[in-house]
Amino acid sequence: MQQQNLPVSEELAEEQSEPPSTLRAAQSPSTCPTENEPLCKKLSQWNDWRWQIRNRIRSLDQLSKYVPLLSGRYELQKVIEKYPMAITPYYASIIQRADMSDPVFRMSVPNIQEMFDPPCLSDDPLEEHQDMPVPGLVHRYRDRALLIATTMCSMYCRHCTRKRIAGTRENAISARRMRQAQEYLFNHPEITDVIVSGGDPLTMSDAAIEAVLSMLRSVPSVQVIRIGTRVPVVLPMRITDELVEILKKYHPLWINTHFNHPNELTDEARAACAKLADAGIPLGNQTVLLRGVNDDPQIIEQLCRGLISTRVRPYYMYQCDLVRGVEHFRTSVRKGMEIMEYLRGRVSGIAIPTFVVDAPHGGGKIPVLPTYVVSMSPTHTVLRNFEGLLVSYPEPAVDMEPETTATSSEPGVWELVSGKADVILPARNQRMGRREKIGAKRGGASSTGYLFDA
Numbered sequence: 001m002q003q004q005n006l007p008v009s010e011e012l013a014e015e016q017s018e019p020p021s022t023l024r025a026a027q028s029p030s031t032c033p034t035e036n037e038p039l040c041k042k043l044s045q046w047n048d049w050r051w052q053i054r055n056r057i058r059s060l061d062q063l064s065k066y067v068p069l070l071s072g073r074y075e076l077q078k079v080i081e082k083y084p085m086a087i088t089p090y091y092a093s094i095i096q097r098a099d100m101s102d103p104v105f106r107m108s109v110p111n112i113q114e115m116f117d118p119p120c121l122s123d124d125p126l127e128e129h130q131d132m133p134v135p136g137l138v139h140r141y142r143d144r145a146l147l148i149a150t151t152m153c154s155m156y157c158r159h160c161t162r163k164r165i166a167g168t169r170e171n172a173i174s175a176r177r178m179r180q181a182q183e184y185l186f187n188h189p190e191i192t193d194v195i196v197s198g199g200d201p202l203t204m205s206d207a208a209i210e211a212v213l214s215m216l217r218s219v220p221s222v223q224v225i226r227i228g229t230r231v232p233v234v235l236p237m238r239i240t241d242e243l244v245e246i247l248k249k250y251h252p253l254w255i256n257t258h259f260n261h262p263n264e265l266t267d268e269a270r271a272a273c274a275k276l277a278d279a280g281i282p283l284g285n286q287t288v289l290l291r292g293v294n295d296d297p298q299i300i301e302q303l304c305r306g307l308i309s310t311r312v313r314p315y316y317m318y319q320c321d322l323v324r325g326v327e328h329f330r331t332s333v334r335k336g337m338e339i340m341e342y343l344r345g346r347v348s349g350i351a352i353p354t355f356v357v358d359a360p361h362g363g364g365k366i367p368v369l370p371t372y373v374v375s376m377s378p379t380h381t382v383l384r385n386f387e388g389l390l391v392s393y394p395e396p397a398v399d400m401e402p403e404t405t406a407t408s409s410e411p412g413v414w415e416l417v418s419g420k421a422d423v424i425l426p427a428r429n430q431r432m433g434r435r436e437k438i439g440a441k442r443g444g445a446s447s448t449g450y451l452f453d454a
């Protein structure tokens with residue numbers, strides 16, 4: 001049966017006009033992409049999200065105009081045919097180098113490596129299709145569901161987990177499918193939290209977004225609505241006052257966005273996030289760990305610091321899924337662990353995301369952490385901090401079993417686990433050095449307690 005699309009499809013079906021004339025190093029409101037037009041018209045066009053969508057770079061010919069190195073690379077045509085390309089003029093404008101060493105270029109421009117897949121990859125490694133009781137609604141965790149509201153995005157990320165869907169057809173959810181999803185939610189009151197995702201739901205028209213949100217609010221058991229969107233990153237002008245007025249009506253509503261690199265935290269992106277935060281919408285960020293983009297502890301630190309200064313809480317850092325077409329983006333799990341080890345103690349806890357592997361076969365998100373518990377006994381737990389300090393935490397007396405006798409005269413983990421010592425410090429620990437100086441200034445003794453050379 002023919003799908004009845006929401007208003008977005010017609011609105012977005014307008015013919016493409018000419019793309020911007022250059023890929024500029026940095027876009028500011030005082031500059032404009034098109035030539036030979038009055039500046040004010042150019043700026044109002046640039047800030048019009050529909051203009052941005054109409055003018056996305058979609059073909060190899062368009063792309064070659066801005067990246068001459070790619071002209072004649074006909075093999076990329078096959079990549080685009082398999083995995084569609086779309087780059088908003090805005091996102092193209094924040095490319096700083098027109099090659100794969102630039103993170104924004106790498107995330108948006110097709111790469112021939114997308115065609116080479118080892119056998120461990122699949123189209124739908126999270127097996128979302130198998131957890132869809134009705135088309136477009138994924139029900140995996142007992143109390144949560146995910147609604148795929150559209151297959152369209154303003155920019156098609158080359159690392160997308162839903163490459164099998166995103167951009168294959170640019171359709172919003174049909175009225176019939178909305179009714180099916182609504183009926184399922186009514187019949188499953190255990191679902192209290194629905195994530196609206198896609199594609200990117202905020203590429204839909206205001207009317208279509210409101211239709212989805214009001215459908216969800218019509219189900220009394222749905223308490224929380226979450227929206228997953230990359231629009232603040234790749235199309236920040238979409239966060240209009242009108243859209244924010246609509247979103248505000250459906251609280252409690254949360255938004256998770258998808259910044260992967262500090263270069264994406266432009267003034268425009270920050271302003272879009274500020275509008276959402278000012279409307280009382282809590283913002284989280286889901287980063288994907290990507291080779292050649294952000295697989296560097298200092299890049300992630302810079303990103304996380306930038307996010308919290310933008311009022312966006314780093315929420316998840318994902319290990320790249322086992323999706324066809326993304327092998328060249330995959331890093332080892334060890335790289336993620338290394339980044340987590342680096343962040344702890346260096347940045348505030350609110351700036352540290354949870355590193356997760358979204359398990360193949362629909363196993364859900366598995367948090368992966370460096371090991372901080374070194375040993376345990378009935379009386380004490382030995383913990384390690386970010387500096388390598390080993391410390392003993394005494395268990396409550398009520399839970400203790402009779403004390404065991406220590407067998408070693410040298411201080412070690414056994415002394416900690418049996419309560420004979422309470423800390424082992426790494427030698428030349430800077431923090432304790434500072435404490436000693438403070439203690440000396442105050443005329444007191446060292447407060448370091450047990451100091452053993454590790």
Ligand code: SF4
Pocket residue numbers: 152153155156157159160161162166198199200229230
């Ligand atoms: S915005 Fe999200 S759904 Fe769309 S291409 Fe990027 S990662 Fe995929």
